[in-house]
Amino acid sequence: MRVYNFSAGPAVLPVEVLEQARDEMLDWRGTGMSVMEMSHRGKAFVSIAEQAEADLRELLRVPNNYKVLFMQGGATAQFAAVPMNLAGPDDVIDFVNTGSWSKKAIGEAKRFAKVHVAADAGEPYTSIPPVETWQLSPNAAYLHYTPNETIGGVEFHFVPDVKATLVADMSSTFLSRPIDVSKFGVIYAGAQKNLGPSGLTVVIVREDLLGKARPGTPTVLDYAAVAKDGSMLNTPPTYAWYIAGLVLQWIKRKGGLEAMAKLNQAKAEKLYAAIDSSSFYRNPVAKEARSWMNVPFTLAKPELDKTFIEEAKKAGLVTLEGHRSVGGMRASIYNAMPMEGVDALVSFMKEFERKHG
Numbered sequence: 001m002r003v004y005n006f007s008a009g010p011a012v013l014p015v016e017v018l019e020q021a022r023d024e025m026l027d028w029r030g031t032g033m034s035v036m037e038m039s040h041r042g043k044a045f046v047s048i049a050e051q052a053e054a055d056l057r058e059l060l061r062v063p064n065n066y067k068v069l070f071m072q073g074g075a076t077a078q079f080a081a082v083p084m085n086l087a088g089p090d091d092v093i094d095f096v097n098t099g100s101w102s103k104k105a106i107g108e109a110k111r112f113a114k115v116h117v118a119a120d121a122g123e124p125y126t127s128i129p130p131v132e133t134w135q136l137s138p139n140a141a142y143l144h145y146t147p148n149e150t151i152g153g154v155e156f157h158f159v160p161d162v163k164a165t166l167v168a169d170m171s172s173t174f175l176s177r178p179i180d181v182s183k184f185g186v187i188y189a190g191a192q193k194n195l196g197p198s199g200l201t202v203v204i205v206r207e208d209l210l211g212k213a214r215p216g217t218p219t220v221l222d223y224a225a226v227a228k229d230g231s232m233l234n235t236p237p238t239y240a241w242y243i244a245g246l247v248l249q250w251i252k253r254k255g256g257l258e259a260m261a262k263l264n265q266a267k268a269e270k271l272y273a274a275i276d277s278s279s280f281y282r283n284p285v286a287k288e289a290r291s292w293m294n295v296p297f298t299l300a301k302p303e304l305d306k307t308f309i310e311e312a313k314k315a316g317l318v319t320l321e322g323h324r325s326v327g328g329m330r331a332s333i334y335n336a337m338p339m340e341g342v343d344a345l346v347s348f349m350k351e352f353e354r355k356h357g
């Protein structure tokens with residue numbers, strides 16, 4: 001039986017995609033083999049890879065002067081790859097710190113360049129500092145921010161208007177809505193939320209930023225080298241790339257990113273409305289910064305957390321535990337979570353409050 005899986009990632013995938021993968025598992029379109037077994041340089045896989053890139057470009061309307069790279073190492077590798085490719089050791093990088101993932105990116109960047117935290121939301125990281133208050137460096141190599149903090153549930157519902165080259169860790173908001181790629185120098189995202197299985201990382205980089213990697217940058221992290229070989233300078237995560245391709249086609253069938261955004265907003269509003277209408281549940285995030293993707297909430301009686309998780313599981317609602325660093329609950333409601341899943345969660349919450357509130 002399929003459950004409603006509220007995991008933050010690896011996360012729920014569309015059932016149709018899993019069914020298609022199952023149907024194509026043993027014999028991909030007459031090749032007599034699984035995609036997993038194919039050479040990444042063979043005609044069959046190259047067609048899969050190219051189609052996925054074309055679909056991604058179409059969905060995000062990626063301008064022609066941007067490369068789309070299919071890399072490995074997760075967003076965590078990009079925490080290092082971005083400074084290695086875009087900054088020298090003496091350059092300053094500006095950061096906006098809105099929570100756990102911003103901090104990780106900052107920590108890693110400090111190993112490679114001078115880091116200046118231009119804005120810091122401060123504990124408990126439930127808001128976004130107003131852009132007018134950001135203390136931007138005059139000559140920053142770039143400004144890095146985290147459009148969606150997966151743990152804190154804090155999301156930018158706007159793209160900051162700054163002069164510096166903008167770099168965004170879009171891991172947990174990628175493909176959840178349309179974005180204007182031309183506003184960014186680099187966008188990166190681990191696949192395992194809205195795109196597909198873990199193991200694949202997408203990087204979208206403006207071409208004029210290529211070819212500036214510092215000496216010593218590992219070849220697999222050098223954007224220019226990866227771009228030159230069409231993301232195949234070594235063996236890419238072929239199966240993850242294939243599944244990502246199926247997910248992209250699924251998004252297209254569903255009406256593209258405009259349709260995703262509409263549904264995601266409706267799902268999120270329904271869940272926040274349920275939380276706000278009760279004194280039993282609470283979400284601490286400033287209203288204008290509440291994430292459409294990750295909805296953390298706490299119970300008025302934290303001693304009931306375990307019971308909540310157990311009873312939810314019995315009702316087919318799983319992986320609702322908050323991140324181990326914060327506790328409480330968190331419902332991640334990515335593209336592939338249907339409205340029915342949110343409805344089931346809201347009904348369960350009402351019933352749980354009635355019983356235990």
Ligand code: PMP
Binds near residue numbers: 075148149151170
């Ligand atoms: N950034 C964000 C916003 C994330 O949500 C995550 C993973 N949850 C990461 C970075 C780290 O990604 P990875 O595990 O792919 O390295």
